[in-house]
Amino acid sequence: MRKTRGLRGHRFAAALAVTTLTVLGVAACDSADDEDTPAAAALAWGPCPAAAPGVTRDPRLTCAKVKVPLDYGRPDGTTIEVGISRLGAADPAKRHGVLLLNPGGPALAGLDTPGAMAPTLPKSVLDGYDLIGFDPRGVGTSTPQSCGLENPSVAALFPYPAADGSIDANVQAARATAGKCAAQAGENLRFFTTANTARDLDRVRDALGEAKISYWGQSYGTYLGAVYNALYPDRADHVILEGNVDPAHVWAGEAESWGKGMAERFPDAAAVAASQNSALGLGATPAEVTQAYLALVDRLDQRPAPVPGTPQSLSGAMLRSVTYALLIHNDTLPVLAQVWKAATDLADGHVTEADGKVLTQVFADSPATPGVPADNQATMFLALTCGDAEWSHDVGSYAQRTAADRKTWPLTAGMPANIWPCAFWPQPAEKPVAVTAEGTRNTLILQNRRDHATPWDSGIGLRHALGNRAAFVGVDNGGHYVYHEGSACADNATVAFLDTGRLPDKDLDCTDVTRQ
Numbered sequence: 083m084r085k086t087r088g089l090r091g092h093r094f095a096a097a098l099a100v101t102t103l104t105v106l107g108v109a110a111c112d113s114a115d116d117e118d119t120p121a122a123a124a125l126a127w128g129p130c131p132a133a134a135p136g137v138t139r140d141p142r143l144t145c146a147k148v149k150v151p152l153d154y155g156r157p158d159g160t161t162i163e164v165g166i167s168r169l170g171a172a173d174p175a176k177r178h179g180v181l182l183l184n185p186g187g188p189a190l191a192g193l194d195t196p197g198a199m200a201p202t203l204p205k206s207v208l209d210g211y212d213l214i215g216f217d218p219r220g221v222g223t224s225t226p227q228s229c230g231l232e233n234p235s236v237a238a239l240f241p242y243p244a245a246d247g248s249i250d251a252n253v254q255a256a257r258a259t260a261g262k263c264a265a266q267a268g269e270n271l272r273f274f275t276t277a278n279t280a281r282d283l284d285r286v287r288d289a290l291g292e293a294k295i296s297y298w299g300q301s302y303g304t305y306l307g308a309v310y311n312a313l314y315p316d317r318a319d320h321v322i323l324e325g326n327v328d329p330a331h332v333w334a335g336e337a338e339s340w341g342k343g344m345a346e347r348f349p350d351a352a353a354v355a356a357s358q359n360s361a362l363g364l365g366a367t368p369a370e371v372t373q374a375y376l377a378l379v380d381r382l383d384q385r386p387a388p389v390p391g392t393p394q395s396l397s398g399a400m401l402r403s404v405t406y407a408l409l410i411h412n413d414t415l416p417v418l419a420q421v422w423k424a425a426t427d428l429a430d431g432h433v434t435e436a437d438g439k440v441l442t443q444v445f446a447d448s449p450a451t452p453g454v455p456a457d458n459q460a461t462m463f464l465a466l467t468c469g470d471a472e473w474s475h476d477v478g479s480y481a482q483r484t485a486a487d488r489k490t491w492p493l494t495a496g497m498p499a500n501i502w503p504c505a506f507w508p509q510p511a512e513k514p515v516a517v518t519a520e521g522t523r524n525t526l527i528l529q530n531r532r533d534h535a536t537p538w539d540s541g542i543g544l545r546h547a548l549g550n551r552a553a554f555v556g557v558d559n560g561g562h563y564v565y566h567e568g569s570a571c572a573d574n575a576t577v578a579f580l581d582t583g584r585l586p587d588k589d590l591d592c593t594d595v596t597r598q
Contacts (some may be wrong), residue, residue, distance in 0.1 A: 104254055125289055130167055130193060131223050133547045134449040140197025143167050143215075148289045150219065150282045153273045153511075160270075164282050165223035166216045169196040173209035179319060181211040181580070182283065184218070186325070187300025189236075189462035191222030191451070199298075202566040206581050207411055207456035211296065212214055218306075220274040220462045227274060227462055228455035229263035237407075241500035242399035245383035247488055249481050252501050260506035263464060271509045274465040276332075280310040280515070287317060294319040296580070301325045301536060301562060302466070305332060308517045308544065311551075320583055321574060323552075324528040325536045325562045328543030329517035332468040333504070336475070336540060338483075340498040341491025343537030347409050348372065348493055350532060350560040355419035362423045371422075375405075376492055383495075387428040389441055396441075401425050402495065404444055409534050412561040412597065467506035471514045475505055519549025526579045526586075528553050528572060532560035545589075553585040557592040568595045 091594055130145035145167045152160040171177040183195040196213035217224040231238075239259070241252040259335060283306075287295045296319040299307035304323035311318045327336055352368035352375070365371035383398035401421075408418035421444060424437035433441070450456055474480075480501040488496030525548055529541030538556075545554045555576075557569045564572050571592035 103235065110131065125166075126466045127168065131165065133194065133454045134451040136449050137194060138197075139194055140169060140200065142169055143193070143197055145193060146289075148188055148282070148286050150285045152270060154278060154281050162219060162225035163223075164216060164219055164225075164286065165193060166214060166286055167193040167198060168194060169213040171209060171212050176206075176209040177212070178210040179212070179294065179296060180214050180284070180287075180290055181207075181296045181298060181320075182216065184216070184299045184303030184306055185296075186299070186303045187221075187459065187463065188302040188466040189218070189221050189459045190302075191217045191454075193217055193222065204577055205249075207577060209598045210581065212290075214286070214290070214295075216283075218279045218462075220271075220465060221458065222451060223453055226454050226458045227267050227271060227465065228457055229259070229461040229464070230266040230455075231259065231262065231457040231460055234455075234457035234460055236463050237400075237403035239460060239463065239502070240399065240403060240497055241502055242402065242495055242497045243484055243488065243500060244486075245380070245398070245481070247485060247496065249484055249496075249500055253477060253480070256501050256503045257506050258463070260468075260503040261505070263461065266518075267465075269508075271465050272459075272508060274462060275469045275511065276306055276309050276466055277313070277470070277512060277515050279306055280313050283310050283509070284314050284317060293317070296320040296322075298322040299324070302327065304439060304536070304544065305329060308548070309515045311521065311525065312515050312517050318522075318524055320580055322527040322579065323530065323544065324524060324564050325533055325545045326527060326529055326541040327536055328540040329514075329547050330543055331540070332471050332514055334471075334502075336536075337467075337498045337502070338487065338538050339540055340534065341494045342539070343486055344406075344409075344493045345491055346537065347532045347534035347560050348405075350412070351405075351409060351415045351418050354415040354477070358419060359415075362419055364419070364422055365424070372493075374426075375422060378422070378429060379495070381429050382425070385429075387425075389428065389445060390433060390438070392445055394445055396425060396428055396444075398495070399497075402497070409560075411560050412559070412567070462590040464503055464507075468502070468507035469510050473502065473504035473507065473509055475499065477505060480505070517544075517547050519547070519551055521551050523551050523553075523585060524583075525552035526576065528564035528576065529554065529556050530559045530561060530564055530567075533562050535562045554589040555586070555592060556590065557595060559595045568597060570594055580588070 122584050125146040127144040127146045133139050149161045160358045185195050193216045195215040208326045220227040243249050294317050305327040307323050322549045349368050352371040355364045355371045356367050357368045364374050379398040386395035386397040388395045408414040412576050420440050424440040427433050427437045483499040484496040487499035531538050555572050557564050565576050569592045571594050
């Protein structure tokens with residue numbers, strides 16, 4: 083597995099934690115905090131907090147804290163801290179400003195994102211910008227929140243139905259999880275939202291002493307960037323949104339797009355497995371591999387397979403989550419084919435030495451960041467997806483929608499339409515921010531055609547919402563990331579925008595993808 087692109091070449095176990103988004107319809111705008119914020123005191127830059135074991139941190143990074151209101155409706159009330167990091171512009175004489183970076187999630191920490199992104203960027207960008215990372219409110223070093231969940235994995239939240247399609251257990255689990263968050267994290271969790279995170283970014287802008295900020299958001303970070311651009315259109319300089327959320331579908335509607343997205347992306351992996359049929363025996367064509375996969379997850383739904391040397395068993399839901407994670411990158415598709423082979427052998431009761439090595443990676447624990455609760459990302463995933471916009475509370479309706487989704491999109495087994503803890507969540511603290519075409523033309527949208535995490539349709543939805551504010555770069559590629567993934571057409575447009583501020587005159591259709 084290639085590891086030359088920082089976060090994008092993440093360890094296998096880390097890939098399982100990077101779940102990437104979902105979304106429900108956007109209501110009318112209620113953009114609080116329109117007034118200028120008071121001038122901030124000088125930031126105290128210093129060493130960054132301890133990283134998780136095994137994480138390589140760029141030694142040039144320095145870190146600081148910015149105090150922000152917990153509730154922007156009470157700006158003089160309780161405050162929380164937001165951790166930020168900085169990789170300074172290489173040539174101060176050519177410095178254009180700051181470029182804030184967000185890796186998505188929802189709820190991924192971002193202090194190390196500047197160091198991870200820097201090797202992929204040309205000298206012109208590194209000369210021209212301070213790269214600024216941040217842990218969003220409630221995440222990592224930024225007043226981290228916890229529901230006290232026994233299983234800290236975000237993937238464990240994905241509500242796959244039972245083998246027979248029943249969602250009774252999902253309803254019970256969703257109710258229990260929502261209740262646990264209410265009891266453990268309390269009322270304050272309602273203020274850990276995307277809108278408030280965007281307001282935090284403006285406090286960061288002020289603390290940095292900048293009139294404007296540039297921003298690059300990936301995955302969930304596209305929604306955060308779109309919300310910031312809506313709340314503060316005069317303070318956003320160059321905005322890049324990569325792997326996009328449709329703001330009209332935040333968040334239940336975005337989740338329901340996963341079935342179609344998986345159907346569009348899965349054939350890429352099936353083709354890789356088919357090309358290795360002599361070694362893997364999963365099928366000679368993508369269609370045969372797909373049928374073998376569906377039969378395998380069905381078997382594991384009915385009878386999870388114990389994993390030798392561990393107390394765990396491989397279930398259909400777990401294999402689907404691993405598949406989702408490894409579809410995010412093209413360079414992990416061969417690894418995914420090996421996982422399917424190992425899972426097949428495990429279900430058949432004869433595990434080879436090679437299978438054992440693959441399964442060891444699957445069940446490896448992700449390293450914990452010192453001082454951060456183990457369930458922090460899962461907690462904040464729920465806080466954002468449940469707290470940004472209201473979900474249906476009609477429990478009975480979920481079974482019908484799940485059954486229909488399960489039939490239409492068998493690869494996701496009805497999970498995207500199923501009930502989440504959001505059905506039992508308190509009413510959001512405010513309505514979603516309206517993302518519209520009003521404002522400066524300052525946004526570049528990067529979108530792959532076969533992105534299962536934020537599908538093509540979601541990118542088109544954001545394109546329509548932003549209208550003439552944006553230029554759209556569509557790439558004939560699979561996976562969740564666009565920049566530095568083999569398209570010179572997309573890369574050149576991105577760098578030109580950062581260097582000059584000029585967007586393409588018209589939307590681009592990039593078909594020049596080469597495998598790296």
